[in-house]
Amino acid sequence: MKFPISDMHCDLLSYLARIPGANPYAKDDIACAVPWLHAGGVRMQILAIYTDVKSESMDLAARQAVIFDELCQKHKDDFTLIDTDFLQNWEKQNCIGIKASVENAAGFGNESANWDDIYNQFDFILGKVKSLAYISLTHHTENRFGGGNYTKGIGLKEDGKKLLDYMAGKQIPVDLSHSSDLLAEGILNHIDSNKLDIAVIASHSNFRTIWNHPRNLTDEFAKEIIHRGGIIGVNFLRAFLDPEVPERLFDHIFHGFQIGGEKSICFGADYFYTKDFEDSSRHPFYFPLVENAGKYPSLIESLKDKLTGEDLENLAYRNALTFFRKIQS
Ligand SMILES: [Zn+2]
Structure with a gap:
């Protein structure tokens, strides 16, 4: 059984922007290199413009938007x-x-940017890449917009509200994958109380019920995303699955189905350049069963006795496809 694959998150762009000599075909460098994507049958790949909270974050984001455009052209x-x-x-x-x-x-606005610069940067990036699959307000840490997934107790700030207001009606979903719980709550409340036209997703997140980690979703937020017609991409990183048990990946997938997410669950593998990562406890970043994008066919194969054909097809690509058709129509 072979399906086309949709994947909601990889960091090919920041690898290409940051690493000297980087190239999109380097199989040994990054698990979402082009040969791996072809081997896995990937038909839809979301490429994140990733930046840290740094003074140079806007330059780095602009560079990644240009690289994205070049990938399409060249x-x-x-x-x-x-x-x-x-x-x-x-x-x-x-x-x-x-x-x-x-x-x-932070890619739209570093901590000292004024709002004219932020709007200009937003428009420049959107102009280069043509459309955005989603925006995550934060990464791990706090920024001017709100609290990241490791900043318990920091929620949505005034600048975060202003950015959501600007995103509304532009067919750009907001991503809760790197939100603190309080930020996720703030985003949902701001969307509802202002009736903003913004879809809500988690592009690359697992479930806290299966593995208790601040990067994983509580069932409450997962169900909220499902209820709103959003998608949830299962993350392949060992640290967010259960660092000792490869098969926990299946438990996260099944949990997504169990809580009513049969039309929401998809892949959000999170392949990135890991070679300059110092924390040795994180290595290897992925279990062999999903160590690169070429593993999708064997992953699908090992799920085929555990899910119905329809569920498997929805997981592999159809849920994400249906979501983006809905967003872009
Ligand atoms: Zn991430």
Whole structure:
């Protein structure tokens, strides 16, 4: 059984922007290199524009937006933009469809930027990449917009509200994958009380019920995303699954189905450049069963006795495809 694959999160762009000599075909460098994506049958790959909270975050984000545009222009045999035409003619696609996203709104505005600069930066990035699959307000840490997933007790700030107001109606979902619980709550409340047109997703997050980690979703937030018609991408990082038990990946997937997410659950593998990561406890970052994007067919194979054909197809690509068709229509 082989399905096309949709994956909601990888960090190919920040690897290409940061690492000297980086190239998108380097299989030994990054688990979402082009040969791995082809081997895995990936048809839809979201590429995150990732930045830390740093003074140079806006430059780094702009550079990644330019690199995204270049991937579309210079590698036409491998990549094509996920636009309305791509989504409508899904069955005819042979290339890897790509769409950018923003992981950390520090890429729109560092801590000292004024709002004219932030709006300009937002418009520049959106102009380069054409559409955004989602925006995550934070990463691990706090920024001017709100509290990241390791900042318990810091929620949505005034600048975060202002950014949500600017995103509304632009067909850009907000991503809760790197929100503190208080930020997630603040985002949902702000959307509801101002009736903002913003879909809510978790692009690369697992479930706290299965593995208790601040990067994973509580059932309350997961159900809120499901209830709103959003998607949840299961993350392949060992640290967020259960560092000792590879098969815990299956438990996270099953849990997504069990809490009513049969139309929401998808993949959010989170492949990134791991070689400059100092924390030795994180190595290896992935269990062998999902160590690179070429493993999707064998992962699907090992799930085929555990899920119905329809559920498996929804997980592999259809839930994400349906979501983006809905967003872009
Ligand atoms: Zn992330």
